[in-house]
Amino acid sequence: MPPHCDSLDGPVVTAARHALEAGDVDLVLPFVPEDGEQEVRSVFGHVLAVRALGEAAREVADQLFFETVVRVHRAGEGAPYTGLKPAGLDVGPVIPLAERAITTGSPAAVADYLTGVLRDQLEHRLDEVNTLARTKDQSLAHARSWVEAMLGFEVYSHHLLNAINAPAHRADGAHSH
Structure with a gap:
């Protein structure tokens, strides 16, 4: 997969963010394989509890959740997890075109x-x-x-x-x- 799935502005972290904001882990589960679902559900539960402890705790908890979801996602692809990449990386010319194709059909x-x-x-x-x-x-x-x-x-x-x-x-x- 392009360096898109493991970036902070990629589709996996975006889905994880939406799941946290909505308090609904189901929003991110399509991005993880079945055999990783339980781990993601478990971490999600812990992260929701920790997020309530304040802004600093929320940032650390969110980071843990993003890392977990991307790691489990990458494992499902048969690819190594090498850490989260920053937002705004150049993903080349095709990914934006593919994203637009998905939007436009x-x-x-x-x-x-x-x-x-x-x-x-x-x-x-x-x-x-x-x-x-x-x-x-x-x-x-x-x-x-x-x-x-x-x-x-x-x-x-x-x-x-x-x-x-x-x-x-x-x-x-x-x-x-």
Whole structure:
């Protein structure tokens, strides 16, 4: 998953914040796997009690809850938990487009952007193959450079297809459902 799920302004912490504000753990449970639900429920109960003790206690309790939910979420993805990231990190151009697509119901902006990037990469890589093809008969070193670029282009294309057809979200490649 992009560096979005473990940031303070990402969807997981946003859901955790809403759960705390509403006093309803169910608002964050869709972001954690079933086998992590009990831990999140337990921490939520403790955090609600501690939040009532004052502003400083509330901040520490909220931080603990955010860390717990993100850690359990990441474990459900098969990914390591490396701590909460600050809000406002650059998540690249695709995440905002994907978020907008979810809001609008149209994938057009994401598809247009990714199609452009894909076309540019394929053209660049194939140009390299074609350039090296013109000199591949000059020496064994030239031939090897061409073979590396040619096979690289084929493998790159294969990996792209696998990525396009991969199940969504889990870092370990397993289905998240």
